[in-house]
Amino acid sequence: MKPPPFDYHRAQSIADAMAVLAGQPDAKILAGGQSLVPLMNLRLVHPAVLVDINPLTELDYVTLDEDGTTRVGALCRHSRLESDPQILKHQPLLSHAARHVAHPQVRARGTLGGSLAHADPAAELPAALVALDARVKVAGPAGRARETSVKDLVTGFLATTLEPEEMLVEIVIPARPPQARAAFREIAPRHGDFATAGVAVELSFDRAGRCGHAVAAGCGLSALPVDLSAAVQPLAGQATVTEYVLREVAVNASRAFDPSEDLHASAQDRRELAAALLVEAIRAAWHNGGAADEEAT
Numbered sequence: 001m002k003p004p005p006f007d008y009h010r011a012q013s014i015a016d017a018m019a020v021l022a023g024q025p026d027a028k029i030l031a032g033g034q035s036l037v038p039l040m041n042l043r044l045v046h047p048a049v050l051v052d053i054n055p056l057t058e059l060d061y062v063t064l065d066e067d068g069t070t071r072v073g074a075l076c077r078h079s080r081l082e083s084d085p086q087i088l089k090h091q092p093l094l095s096h097a098a099r100h101v102a103h104p105q106v107r108a109r110g111t112l113g114g115s116l117a118h119a120d121p122a123a124e125l126p127a128a129l130v131a132l133d134a135r136v137k138v139a140g141p142a143g144r145a146r147e148t149s150v151k152d153l154v155t156g157f158l159a160t161t162l163e164p165e166e167m168l169v170e171i172v173i174p175a176r177p178p179q180a181r182a183a184f185r186e187i188a189p190r191h192g193d194f195a196t197a198g199v200a201v202e203l204s205f206d207r208a209g210r211c212g213h214a215v216a217a218g219c220g221l222s223a224l225p226v227d228l229s230a231a232v233q234p235l236a237g238q239a240t241v242t243e244y245v246l247r248e249v250a251v252n253a254s255r256a257f258d259p260s261e262d263l264h265a266s267a268q269d270r271r272e273l274a275a276a277l278l279v280e281a282i283r284a285a286w287h288n289g290g291a292a293d294e295e296a297t
């Protein structure tokens, strides 16, 4: 299908984009177009104006602060998150998650800002950012700006606190503990499809080899990314990953959310998938830094 008619504005600067968004309530930002354009073609959304932010290359960056905080511009493509040396070194979980998004063609266009603003509950990157306790910077009309956590940004199925005249400009991810190891595991109907269930895990270890820090989150499980960090706390202080601890974590995870139901999985399936994927991801992160999920391309 073809989209309904719309006007097109090629943004010249962030200020220019903000001015159009402020003056036109039916305007929508066009980033990678990988979610917006299909929705327009299906006539599920019909913006009067598309504000194309692709020319704003100043929003495509990955930088590292002195304290280890990573800053990612909203226009950073998923493909860059897969392979950027700073992301690989300082935010390995983000790189693992990005490799599970769709196919290389989609990852070459889709952006981190677009994924967060679209807020599909099955999306991998918002879940990874919940695990990493990331924040976002949002620009508003007349130079206004605000900052919020990813957890507070996403409020439901395809729903966020973003106002129509606001633009997400930066994702801020706190420094990770040294030698953090990460893994992402998911199950989907076909390779490259949205996840029926997915799980992100990051672990770090002290000099004695004990797990010092464990965070996790899930996608595809509920209407929102699910924070599973409380579920993995039994790992903290452990020198080895025992079946007993993994069983405790699995039970915690299966009870940690209000599962969605659809033709791919029942609520009970999703509880069991969350538990099984989490155990698999923990084993992968613990033993080899999640390397096995390189298979996801």
Ligand SMILES: Cc1cc2nc3c(=O)[nH]c(=O)nc-3n(C[C@H](O)[C@H](O)[C@H](O)COP(=O)(O)OP(=O)(O)OC[C@H]3O[C@@H](n4cnc5c(N)ncnc54)[C@H](O)[C@@H]3O)c2cc1C
Residues within 6 Å of the ligand: 028, 029, 030, 031, 032, 033, 034, 035, 036, 037, 038, 074, 075, 100, 101, 102, 103, 106, 109, 110, 111, 112, 113, 114, 115, 117, 118, 120, 122, 123, 124, 125, 162, 166, 167, 168, 169, 192, 193, 194, 195
């Ligand atoms: C075949 C296919 C398979 C896919 N599979 C997956 C998958 O497995 N996992 C997954 O996570 N995603 C998947 N996607 C979606 C893809 O990841 C998108 O790239 C992503 O959801 C949206 O990013 P985008 O840059 O393309 O945004 P767009 O499509 O351009 O925009 C999406 C929405 O976000 C808004 N928006 C965009 N940028 C901003 C901003 N900076 N500030 C405020 N609002 C903004 C737009 O106005 C629009 O409402 C798939 C897409 C396709 C076509």
